[in-house]
Amino acid sequence: MSKVNIFTRGFFKENAVFVMLLGLCPALGTTTSAINGLAMGLATTFVLIMSNIVVSLIKSQIPDKVRIPAYIVVIASFVTVVELTMKAYLPELFAVLGLFIPLIVVNCLILGRAEAFASKNNVFDSILDGLGMGLGFAMALTILGAVREVLGSGSIFDIPLYEGDGALVFVLAPGAFIALGYLIAILNKLTKKTA
Amino acid sequence: MAAKKESTFINMVVVLLIVSTVAATTLAFVYQATKGPIEQAKLKKQKNAIKKVVADFDNNPIAENFKVAIAEGDTLECYPAKKGDKLVGLAVKTYTKKGFSGKIWLMVGYNPDGSINNISVLEHKETPGLGDKMEKAKSDWSNKFNGLIPEFKGDEPVNIKVTKDGGVIDAITATTISSRAFCDAVNRSFIAFKNSQK
Numbered sequence A: 001m002s003k004v005n006i007f008t009r010g011f012f013k014e015n016a017v018f019v020m021l022l023g024l025c026p027a028l029g030t031t032t033s034a035i036n037g038l039a040m041g042l043a044t045t046f047v048l049i050m051s052n053i054v055v056s057l058i059k060s061q062i063p064d065k066v067r068i069p070a071y072i073v074v075i076a077s078f079v080t081v082v083e084l085t086m087k088a089y090l091p092e093l094f095a096v097l098g099l100f101i102p103l104i105v106v107n108c109l110i111l112g113r114a115e116a117f118a119s120k121n122n123v124f125d126s127i128l129d130g131l132g133m134g135l136g137f138a139m140a141l142t143i144l145g146a147v148r149e150v151l152g153s154g155s156i157f158d159i160p161l162y163e164g165d166g167a168l169v170f171v172l173a174p175g176a177f178i179a180l181g182y183l184i185a186i187l188n189k190l191t192k193k194t195a
Numbered sequence B: 001m002a003a004k005k006e007s008t009f010i011n012m013v014v015v016l017l018i019v020s021t022v023a024a025t026t027l028a029f030v031y032q033a034t035k036g037p038i039e040q041a042k043l044k045k046q047k048n049a050i051k052k053v054v055a056d057f058d059n060n061p062i063a064e065n066f067k068v069a070i071a072e073g074d075t076l077e078c079y080p081a082k083k084g085d086k087l088v089g090l091a092v093k094t095y096t097k098k099g100f101s102g103k104i105w106l107m108v109g110y111n112p113d114g115s116i117n118n119i120s121v122l123e124h125k126e127t128p129g130l131g132d133k134m135e136k137a138k139s140d141w142s143n144k145f146n147g148l149i150p151e152f153k154g155d156e157p158v159n160i161k162v163t164k165d166g167g168v169i170d171a172i173t174a175t176t177i178s179s180r181a182f183c184d185a186v187n188r189s190f191i192a193f194k195n196s197q198k
Helices: A003-008 A024-029 A034-061 A064-089 A091-097 A102-106 A110-119 A123-153 A173-190 B009-053 B141-145 B176-197
Strands: B066-071 B074-083 B088-098 B104-110 B116-124
Touching: A003 A123, A024 A102, A024 A123, A024 A173, A034 A064, A034 A091, A034 A102, A034 A110, A034 A123, A064 A091, A064 A102, A064 A110, A064 B009, A091 B009, A102 A110, A110 A123, A123 A173, B009 B088, B009 B104, B009 B116, B066 B176, B074 B176, B088 B176, B104 B176, B116 B141
Parallel strands: none
Antiparallel strands: B066 B074, B074 B088, B088 B104, B104 B116
């Protein structure tokens, strides 16, 4: 597999949210606005890259039977680092996302990449994979957040687009499912997949 | 690729021990490094909230804070705002449990005569798009309270209630529960203000 391919498949071919439907809890929970989606996506990207690097470095030292607990400890540590840093330097953002940051630990995307990719490949490829998958995830969350913000609050990145209240349902939980469903449908149509 | 370590008991124990020790040490360092900034961010948030709700002051209200009992086993924190030696206002950190989801924390600022100067929302978990209109950033609804002096008949509030309950506050559309809770928190803060005068 070429290096470019490792990096780019995270965006479309194996996009975590739109194609593999991984990590939907934070994807649906945090995307009430574009900026929230982007921040959550970048936090996840950071954790994904760091955990991929470490897992790839220590893979030969970890006995098979305890690999999952070892990976989870690595991932949880990086999540806590993100949480503390965000609390210290971005308190406004933390007020919105705080609840979901610890949940990055159980985002199946991250453990999935550690298990399926980083534990079998070298450090450089693992960084590429983490970067691609993470940015693909961030992109999906930003698009989902933008769609929900435009339809629900009538603004994008907090810039007002039109007067009025917008369709409230898109800010609430059901709107998250509706918006995601339509986005997946559109993407499938564009990539001409036959389901 | 180097051969994997075998899954013998001793290997597993040693590897997990090392991984957890390294993780714990790293986190201890990060915790130490971020402890200060986290405290400061918290203080700054509180100070900004106080600044927003009371008249101009030149003391440090947070350093001079005191607790006022409002009921058996229940106290609220008060922050006096002074200019020179004169008391120009009192900020009361108040809460309610009657919100739609979870506690709502408000900072209510009073003028010395007991009228509400301004209110800012510290923390809430109300529905985005509905209950969050209590925030100044989303709508100016909470300005309705400014200038009012809460009145009580016995323990019952008289004016700080939604119009549906006979008060003077128009509830946020479709958000009566959050609006009621907001009034409840404001009334609670007034009891603290009154008791602080004694």
